[in-house]
Amino acid sequence: MSKQRAFSGVQPSGNPHLGNYIGAIRNWVEGQDQYENYFCVVDLHAITLPQDPATLASNTYTLAALYLAAGLDLNHSTIFIQSHVSAHSELTWLLNCITPVNWLEDMIQYKEKAVRQGENVNTGLLDYPVLMASDILLYQADKVPVGEDQKQHIELTRDIAARFNHYYGNGETILKQPEAIIRKEGARVMSLTDGTKKMSKSDPSDLSRINVLDPPEVIQNKIKRCKTDPIRGLEFDNPERPECNNLLTLYLLMSGKTKAEIAAECQDMGWGQFKPLLAEALVEGLGPIQQKYQEIMDDRAYLESVLREGRMKAEAIANQTLTQVKTALGY
Numbered sequence: 461m462s463k464q465r466a467f468s469g470v471q472p473s474g475n476p477h478l479g480n481y482i483g484a485i486r487n488w489v490e491g492q493d494q495y496e497n498y499f500c501v502v503d504l505h506a507i508t509l510p511q512d513p514a515t516l517a518s519n520t521y522t523l524a525a526l527y528l529a530a531g532l533d534l535n536h537s538t539i540f541i542q543s544h545v546s547a548h549s550e551l552t553w554l555l556n557c558i559t560p561v562n563w564l565e566d567m568i569q570y571k572e573k574a575v576r577q578g579e580n581v582n583t584g585l586l587d588y589p590v591l592m593a594s595d596i597l598l599y600q601a602d603k604v605p606v607g608e609d610q611k612q613h614i615e616l617t618r619d620i621a622a623r624f625n626h627y628y629g630n631g632e633t634i635l636k637q638p639e640a641i642i643r644k645e646g647a648r649v650m651s652l653t654d655g656t657k658k659m660s661k662s663d664p665s666d667l668s669r670i671n672v673l674d675p676p677e678v679i680q681n682k683i684k685r686c687k688t689d690p691i692r693g694l695e696f697d698n699p700e701r702p703e704c705n706n707l708l709t710l711y712l713l714m715s716g717k718t719k720a721e722i723a724a725e726c727q728d729m730g731w732g733q734f735k736p737l738l739a740e741a742l743v744e745g746l747g748p749i750q751q752k753y754q755e756i757m758d759d760r761a762y763l764e765s766v767l768r769e770g771r772m773k774a775e776a777i778a779n780q781t782l783t784q785v786k787t788a789l790g791y
């Protein structure tokens with residue numbers, strides 16, 4: 461039996477951070493031999509908010525290098541850049557024409573970003589989930605490993621696929637409905653400066669996140685300065701202590717220890733004792749990725765060849781689906 465397909469991506473809209481790594485990329489790596497994988501740097505998504513062109517180009521390569529550095533294996537995974545495969549844009553238009561506007565207006569992430577943008581909301585920001593649906597549906601993906609914040613967008617993707625099949629499938633499944641894979645721990649890594657907000661590239665404060673490529677002294681400084689509370693002892697899962705739960709969860713995910721081990725180790729600790737431990741686990745966990753990243757960035761020709769091959773493999777599948785959709789529509 462052939463393997464199920466997985467698809468996912470990260471936007472090159474800023475510095476990739478621990479939320480992207482723990483919520484997404486690390487899970488791609490861990491699950492990669494179970495699936496036939498397509499991992500995309502979603503650079504068309506990045507321009508839904510203003511981007512400097514040179515920075516966008518450089519962030520795109522950085523992120524592709526990071527996919528490799530984090531451990532994606534080309535025997536299992538195809539790595540490519542979204543804008544290299546024009547089918548993503550083309551399918552978006554076709555699916556736009558069956559997607560009710562009110563489905564998009566209901567998206568939580570749209571509402572949040574639109575409020576932040578004020579009156580300058582462009583059509584792309586609203587349409588973002590249809591582009592995301594196209595990304596996934598082009599590869600007929602079975603599974604989409606993502607963080608918690610993408611759950612609603614995957615549900616929308618399923619609805620769009622079902623609606624297309626219903627209107628144009630003539631009894632056939634032209635677009636496969638995917639399922640999200642969301643891990644329990646680390647599905648929502650929180651900001652270091654406000655435990656009620658998720659860690660994000662778009663937070664204006666760099667102190668709010670650990671970037672995957674932060675050097676050790678920056679990581680140590682950010683952890684030293686991160687928000688805590690004055691309560692004695694450390695514990696998981698106390699809703700009154702979101703910062704505490706977040707920091708212990710980061711320690712859990714980066715140290716490889718179990719929850720019970722950490723609960724025992726940390727229950728009587730103060731922050732002054734715990735913070736250096738966490739910083740150390742982060743530095744140690746990210747160090748090998750940073751080193752591998754440097755090696756890849758020093759061999760630009762290799763990275764470009766990976767992306768060329770990725771583009772060819774991705775295009776072959778994507779164009780097949782696009783042709784089926786166009787045929788169904790009468791083109």
Ligand code: ADP
Nearest residue numbers: 471479480483484606607647648649658659661
């Ligand atoms: P960002 O919000 O940082 O721009 P993206 O939209 O590029 O991130 O999301 C890329 C992937 O990273 C998605 O699977 C998303 O769910 C995941 N992700 C982003 N932020 C977090 C977070 N704080 N915790 C867990 N996963 C996250």
Ligand code: NA
Nearest residue numbers: 569609610660
């Ligand atoms: Na996001």
